[in-house]
Amino acid sequence: MPELPEVETVRRTLNELVAGKRIQSVTVHLPRIIQRPEEPELFAAALEGRTIQTVERRGKFLRVLMDGLVMVSHLRMEGRYGVYKQEEPVEKHTHVIFHFDDGTELRYKDVRQFGTMHLFEPGDELLKPPLNKLGIEPLSDEFTAAVLRKLLAKKTTRLKPLLLNQEYVVGLGNIYVDEALFLAGIHPERTADSLKTKEWELLYEAIRITLGKAVEAGGSSIKSYVNGQGEMGMFQHQFSVYGRQNQPCNRCGGSIEKSVVGGRGTHVCMACQPLPRVRRNKAIAR
Numbered sequence: 191m192p193e194l195p196e197v198e199t200v201r202r203t204l205n206e207l208v209a210g211k212r213i214q215s216v217t218v219h220l221p222r223i224i225q226r227p228e229e230p231e232l233f234a235a236a237l238e239g240r241t242i243q244t245v246e247r248r249g250k251f252l253r254v255l256m257d258g259l260v261m262v263s264h265l266r267m268e269g270r271y272g273v274y275k276q277e278e279p280v281e282k283h284t285h286v287i288f289h290f291d292d293g294t295e296l297r298y299k300d301v302r303q304f305g306t307m308h309l310f311e312p313g314d315e316l317l318k319p320p321l322n323k324l325g326i327e328p329l330s331d332e333f334t335a336a337v338l339r340k341l342l343a344k345k346t347t348r349l350k351p352l353l354l355n356q357e358y359v360v361g362l363g364n365i366y367v368d369e370a371l372f373l374a375g376i377h378p379e380r381t382a383d384s385l386k387t388k389e390w391e392l393l394y395e396a397i398r399i400t401l402g403k404a405v406e407a408g409g410s411s412i413k414s415y416v417n418g419q420g421e422m423g424m425f426q427h428q429f430s431v432y433g434r435q436n437q438p439c440n441r442c443g444g445s446i447e448k449s450v451v452g453g454r455g456t457h458v459c460m461a462c463q464p465l466p467r468v469r470r471n472k473a474i475a476r
């Protein structure tokens with residue numbers, strides 16, 4: 191599933207490709223992609239004649255701002271956008287086509303069919319699902335080490351599921367949580383309340399650095415991710431732990447281990463990310 195760096199890359203390329211274009215009509219081949227309004231006919235009718243102003247991002251969602259309307263789009267597992275000339279053959283698994291009045295088309299392709307599209311009146315999209323419960327943007331000025339600590343420091347649950355939960359910090363998925371925790375030298379199974387102030391600072395820095403570098407590299411192309419112009423991201427060549435099980439750690443030479451934490455494949459270097467021993471005496475004392 192694309193995470194913040196991949197969605198941000200799609201946003202940038204898409205913005206260059208479609209901003210200023212006017213939608214003449216919309217064809218929906220797979221109604222289930224359209225979540226709001228429920229009827230694909232109403233979705234298509236509402237978009238007719240709208241001009242795309244800009245493409246923004248909230249967490250892992252794209253926000254396509256138009257005159258008087260906002261489309262919220264989630265790519266889920268394998269959704270892809272691409273801009274084509276009208277006469278170019280339509281590829282298999284193309285489910286929604288936005289026909290522009292300049293002879294080009296924005297096509298949404300999705301082999302797995304899990305992607306979603308919602309329409310809202312401007313501003314409404316932030317107050318209703320799927321965007322209303324999203325947490326803080328990790329690359330925003332508002333996100334600081336103190337904010338991260340305040341959000342999570344009292345939680346008694348393990349860090350990895352907390353960082354994956356989009357209600358606290360948005361945009362992090364399995365790849366970037368593993369990479370950030372490695373960079374911070376913190377084991378994903380540590381409980382949030384076990385972190386010291388210094389460790390919150392390290393984790394904060396690691397999240398910013400990891401996401402920043404990945405955005406710079408155009409995201410990570412694993413499985414089928416490509417940006418809006420069909421180009422691959424390059425950050426997968428900089429992974430320290432993700433997908434590197436049984437390979438040597440770049441920092442200490444030890445072996446990267448893979449385990450399952452909260453149902454997700456998790457990659458750690460046990461030497462660089464030590465797991466403190468459970469304090470048994472605490473349990474005995476009770």
Ligand SMILES: [Zn+2]
Binds near residue numbers: 440443460461
């Ligand atoms: Zn190591």
